[in-house]
Amino acid sequence: GWPDNTPDLQRYYPNSVMETGYDILFFWVARMIMSGLEYTGQAPFHTVYLHGIIRDESGRKMSKTTGNVIDPLEVIDQYGCDALRFTLLTGSSPGNDMNLSLDRIAANRNFCNKIWNATRFVVTNQGTAFASGTGTWNLAGFTLPDRWILSRLSRLTGDVTRLFDSYNYGEAGRQLYDFFWSEFADWYIEIAKIRLYDTDARAQATVRRVLVHVLDRTLRMLHPFIPFVTEAAWQHLPNDGDALIVADWPTESPIAIDEEAEANMAILFEVIRAIRNIRSEYNVEPGKQIKALIAAGDHYAMLTKQIDIVTSLARLDKTTLVLAAALAEKPEQAVGQVISGGIEIYLPLAGMLDIQAERERAQKDLAVLEKGIAGSRGKLSNKGFVEKAPPEVVSRERERLADLELQLAKVQDRLKELETMS
Template structure:
């Protein structure tokens, strides 16, 4: 126990989450004698033989024919078996051939990370540490990652008496292994229990389907375009959307790699999910459909970006969803000669490298901000169409007062019209008079007007403006409270304080525009 305590104290061992170090230490500091015999029908029989003649005990690795003390053949073996944990504490090295000095033992011991449940931190974890130090002189692993327990949707433990058990085989047959695996990996944080929701499993099955369908589109729509899957670092951006998706993929790689190193697997998986579902599928692929209809050079460049970003995200997602990603990856590289592939299988392909200083240009903050503005405008228009009951196929009129952002909006007018389902947008720096009988929106400082003649309920629009004005006023009050608090202004980082001031200024500007619009609409 002293060695196991010292390993944690002096940094040879770390426990994630750290709060469980207290439990580990308490068990070892209060350790008691271990009764290793059990009266069970299974297990390793205790290797001790009792002599009926002299009463002595013979302990041997091989079954002895006679008593080691008097030579009598009247001996019988102890009927008990060893405690399960007595065998299990040898697991890190007995599986590698110990006590023999094998190649596997030299190559793979000590291991690196142990992943197990927090409920057996002493029964198994601490005992493995003690055994490794005692028999081989070194801890069996450097990191202990503790997961929580899986509960039902109400947070109850699964048991026969409750009748709430979930058979993973049944779940796998219905929704797939990847869906269950992804759900378990992303539904909790280290050391916390998980309430297993079938709805979440269904959602992750849908995520796997969405990835599969998106991959079919990419591979199918670009199969007549040569160049295979280019290295990510060789990509060239021709459009704002290209710059945006390359930058977002680079940020994702850095963030996921950092989270994996910190053992924050759940958050890493959630970020990959959000990128694939929303940014790659819902946004870039929709833009790519337009770009694939343009010149040969644009088609080739778009195809390369689609493939390279898909390749990168498959590598990031593979630890979470190994089966569907491997299948897609093999299709993605189907036309690439074996000697030109990064690996024969995705499971052994290199992990994407994080951007270093020499790759800093791959992260394009300006492109992210500009495309983010377009996303906000398009989303607001889509939401407004839905609320007003506009038919999906109908093109509507849109007027934008963009101020300093008018140049960007004019450059991206075709994209705006296509994705928001509008006629060619009318874009001005500012409007001398506001359009009457129009739905008014504000997105990123841009005023958006949708003249929906005959489809706009004035009273409903006034109610919507009232709700939005109230939300903005709440945000203003919050920002003012923070900025009027000396503790916040003096102790927070200057960048945080300045960001809050910018947020307040933006909220005040939005409030003025919304209030003005309400006055005009009501008058």
């Protein structure tokens, strides 16, 4: 090493990135740069990545005196090191402090469990042909959901790579979290089950390949955040490498971007969510298959091709489902909703509900909301509260009032619909 120009010094000096807290920028980092320039003529690194201070969930600096220190070893023992690592990486942005709560760590432990459970599903259903390496991509067999998830994966790969290059690890992790949980696990895997449990061998082969491909690429991008769970999961997938830590980083494929597939799937999801929300709002049994009437308008052809997905995920009775470009007349005694693209959805729930009990429940909800709204309006009309309370408290109260008024409008609409079913 210095002052001798040894091979090790040539290899490791200068380095590239220095990661440190902003609180020691002048005490340590500046001195390193000045010393490096003085003795070698070169700065020891070209980039300084500053992280913030980890504070408690109330924003206070952790200290033994205050008694609010979170022991990382205890957290690791309870929640796992991957959950803690993912929380620290995704909970802050460069240079900003982070308020750390155990609830957030617990939520990220659940995310690690989600990764493991999704991997177990994919591995269990990958099939012997693909496991032995004899399977091939059936490009002609790609369905709308296949094209959608591959398009979303390609966009994610490009976004995460760019975020890594700009040191924005928090946003990269949050995008990976949303993709894996909401798009891959909650949507694509549930849709894949329909084809996996069907008798079409070609469709099964295609969906298996897509499942493994998407999981493999996502695990590679999640590995810097969640190294142990992703490594263990990846080892169960068919691959040519020895370890995930040395596997190639995935690359974005512009060819895979399919805006039409993404737009159509957004419509499909909205239809399913609308039906699920109505079922939940009117306490329809989760497993009960019900009748539905859908006026699909310009989306009729697309929804017709994807009707198995709608009936399966929204729990509709396929034998009584009415799907048309337009309905001759609106059905009576049915709960209706209009969503994007002018799609009309009607669920005839009259025979499945205790109308009187539902009306009484709605009226109770109405009374509670009206009382809450009156109290909130009283607070906000009080000059003393508005002028003396902290701005964030007043802002929260205004948001609460807006939310209560929105809930009130929904309950009033529900009461009107119940009246039509009487």
